[in-house]
Amino acid sequence: MTITADQLARIALDAGALIMAIYESDFDVERKGDASPVTEADQRAEVLILKGLAEAEPDLPVIAEESFSEGKVPEHGARFALVDPLDGTKEFVNKNGEFTVNIAIIEHGRPVMGVVYAPAKDRLFVAESHNSAWQAKVAPGQPVPDTRTPIKIRSAPPAGLTAVASKSHRSAETNDWLAKFDVAETVGAGSSLKFCLIAAGEADLYPRMGRTMEWDTAAGHAVVEAAGGRVLTEDGAPLLYGKTERGYDNPHFIVYGDVTPA
Secondary structure (H helix, E strand, O other): OOOOHHHHHHHHHHHHHHHHHHHOOOOOEEEOOOOOEEEHHHHHHHHHHHHHHHHHOOOOOEEEHHHHHOOOOOOOOOEEEEEEEEEOHHHHHHOOOOOEEEEEEEEOOEEEEEEEEEOOOOEEEEEEEOOEEEEEEOOOOOOOOOOOEEOOOOOOOOOOEEEEEEOOOOOHHHHHHHOOOOEEEEEEEOOOHHHHHHHOOOOOEEEEOOOEEHHHHHHHHHHHHHOOOEEEEOOOOEOOOOOHHHOOEEOOEEEEOOOOOO
16 A cells, blocks of 8 residues: 555645644643644644554654654654644744645655645645646645646746745845845745745745754655755755654755756
8 A cells, every 4th residue: 555645635634624623722832842832733633644644554654743752753764754744833823824734755865745735725735746746725624626736836037036935934044045146025934835835936946044854844845846846955965854863854955946056
């Protein structure tokens, strides 16, 4: 049994329904050991996602954010899953809608399939393979849509690039790096939506000069690469996954649409 992209989308839509029920309630916010926020939505959505993945592909090892923070890190080979049940918890707590459900399948260090779902925005992004991605508008808990819009990165606009930057983690280093490009506009976005805006042809460039974990980036990475983009480290190497020696954290990286790397 090997999981399909539609099954990933089904799991993400169900997780989105659970998350939105909590989002619209008077939820509590706790702090993890690293002082980052965590809510009931993070925890319950992860349980739902892990159950769905286990039913679809029983032998698939899964590294998931909340389990990882509790020391539960399964052994894995070339194929495994990365899960962030609620990417953008700060955005969730601030109630700005800029949070996502992230599920990705990794093979030999590369994201080969992934889903990013923004339940407060009804936006679903799916990478079916390394060169096929689509998006759809669908409410949390609804069926996986049959109406799907293929997505591709856009040609670099002659009038200047649109850069996308974190709403919660913008730095002076990011601003200095962007100064090397002809950037006409910078837009803010939370969570892995930043990858998806480039994949959907709504932006061109996203530098991340801060710490991220593999489950933060893998699903968005799958989507933007399937749409023709690239995700490279500062030295121009592909961003890879399964970095056990780093404890699954990422180096700084840049997401490029139709832009020549600096």
